[in-house]
Amino acid sequence: MNPNSICSNLSVAADGRTLLFAGHSATQLVEKYGSGLYVMDEARIRKNARVYVDAMREFFGEGSCPLFASKACSFTRMYKIVEQEGMGVDVVSCGELYTAKNAGFPMEKIYFHGNLKTDEDLRYAIGCGVGCIIADCREEVDAIDRIAEELGVRQRMMLRLTPGVDPHTYEAVATGKVDCKFGFAIENGMALEIFLHTLKKEHVDLCGFHCHVGSMVFDSDVYIRTAQIMLDFIAQVHTDYGFVTRELDIGGGYGVRYLADDPTIDIRANIAQVADEMKRMTAERNIPMPLVHMEPGRSIVADAGVTLYTVGAVKTIPGYKTYVCVDGGMGDNPRYALYRSPYTVVAADKLHEECDMLCDLAGRCCESGDVLQEGIYLPHSLERGDLVAVLTTGAYNYSMASNYNRYPRFPVIMVDGENDYVAVRRESFADIVLNDQ
Ligand SMILES: *Cc1c(COP(=O)(O)O)cnc(C)c1O
Numbered sequence: 128m129n130p131n132s133i134c135s136n137l138s139v140a141a142d143g144r145t146l147l148f149a150g151h152s153a154t155q156l157v158e159k160y161g162s163g164l165y166v167m168d169e170a171r172i173r174k175n176a177r178v179y180v181d182a183m184r185e186f187f188g189e190g191s192c193p194l195f196a197s198k199a200c201s202f203t204r205m206y207k208i209v210e211q212e213g214m215g216v217d218v219v220s221c222g223e224l225y226t227a228k229n230a231g232f233p234m235e236k237i238y239f240h241g242n243l244k245t246d247e248d249l250r251y252a253i254g255c256g257v258g259c260i261i262a263d264c265r266e267e268v269d270a271i272d273r274i275a276e277e278l279g280v281r282q283r284m285m286l287r288l289t290p291g292v293d294p295h296t297y298e299a300v301a302t303g304k305v306d307c308k309f310g311f312a313i314e315n316g317m318a319l320e321i322f323l324h325t326l327k328k329e330h331v332d333l334c335g336f337h338c339h340v341g342s343m344v345f346d347s348d349v350y351i352r353t354a355q356i357m358l359d360f361i362a363q364v365h366t367d368y369g370f371v372t373r374e375l376d377i378g379g380g381y382g383v384r385y386l387a388d389d390p391t392i393d394i395r396a397n398i399a400q401v402a403d404e405m406k407r408m409t410a411e412r413n414i415p416m417p418l419v420h421m422e423p424g425r426s427i428v429a430d431a432g433v434t435l436y437t438v439g440a441v442k443t444i445p446g447y448k449t450y451v452c453v454d455g456g457m458g459d460n461p462r463y464a465l466y467r468s469p470y471t472v473v474a475a476d477k478l479h480e481e482c483d484m485l486c487d488l489a490g491r492c493c494e495s496g497d498v499l500q501e502g503i504y505l506p507h508s509l510e511r512g513d514l515v516a517v518l519t520t521g522a523y524n525y526s527m528a529s530n531y532n533r534y535p536r537f538p539v540i541m542v543d544g545e546n547d548y549v550a551v552r553r554e555s556f557a558d559i560v561l562n563d564q
Pocket residue numbers: 196198199217240339341342343378379380381422423424425426522
């Protein structure tokens with residue numbers, strides 16, 4: 128299989144067998160940095176970011192800006208890269224907020240999400256001068272108002288609404304349905320009620336509304352339906368209460384190609400289409416066009432990452448199945464265990480060989496469920512010491528990593544043109560016991 132069919136930053140070396148990622152040999156990366164390894168392609172991250180930044184500026188106008196959903200991939204260097212590319216960020220915890228702040232990210236371009244922020248979280252965020260907090264429950268609206276008063280500020284805020292759009296995506300990543308745990312439903316009046324409640328608060332500046340219907344969206348129809356419901360609500364509060372919505376955040380996130388069969392989407396053309404429809408809809412409703420934000424996470428980083436593993440064993444259970452066991456697993460990529468996420472797996476030093484062995488790719492955690500992929504084909508000749516690459520792992524892999532079984536977390540190696548550098552160093556055993564008393 129030609130890995131190039133997944134993403135243009137993947138190719139085969141002149142030897143016909145070695146995977147090149149952004150021109151860097153998988154074998155050499157492992158020789159230099161050890162195994163297993165997350166490798167990320169800085170140029171690809173920048174390119175992906177620029178598509179959104181340019182298209183949003185062009186089609187929605189100056190001030191409309193994509194926010195990198197940093198839960199997809201959160202570490203210091205990432206915040207610097209997306210900042211340089213002109214994105215804002217959204218954070219969903221104070222840990223992410225701290226990382227962004229520590230990276231020097233401009234506070235006014237940070238949007239703070241999450242369905243439950245404690246008083247402590249809010250005090251930290253408001254104290255830091257976070258740009259905007261997206262409130263997800265009534266308790267939060269009250270707490271933001273109270274803490275902003277304590278700190279002597281007026282906090283910019285949005286309300287997270289649920290438009291009731293089912294994005295036809297995986298259940299676990301669908302978040303726009305009325306019965307999901309996030310936000311205030313428009314359909315049953317909860318949104319209007321919290322809007323009126325918020326208007327009474329003196330220490331919050333309600334700048335607009337946010338929604339996020341889910342991930343892995345492949346067609347603009349989902350955003351257009353979402354925008355329509357949000358704009359109906361915005362028109363209603365405009366007509367009935369004279370409220371001008373300055374910002375509308377329509378959430379993330381376009382899909383990416385995990386498998387060669389996944390669709391390719393033209394994000395620029397999609398944004399143009401959504402912008403056109405939204406301009407038409409605001410004109411129709413006689414309301415001013417708000418600043419629009421989108422929150423891509425996955426589509427900024429997913430195809431800018433691969434994970435490299437070393438095969439430790441190929442275990443065949445006659446009459447049943449074959450396991451290819453590697454030096455990683457659910458600790459570095461829990462997504463298959465969590466929601467059966469598909470990935471493309473290649474033999475990174477045997478690309479010339481036919482993939483004729485049906486197998487499961489297993490990790491080394493003490494859990495039967497520690498499987499990275501099932502029912503895939505790899506070469507028969509695979510043996511201890513060979514390299515395996517799981518493709519499209521730039522999103523929700525490093526950021527979801529754990530120390531389960533006390534395995535140190537993999538480093539993140541960034542490649543950039545000819546260069547390669549450590550963006551996150553490999554954890555040591557000393558790191559593992561760092562907090563133990
Ligand atoms: C996760 C999330 C996103 C990003 O979704 P992607 O699929 O990674 O693009 C955006 N907004 C919110 C509120 C999210 O929770």
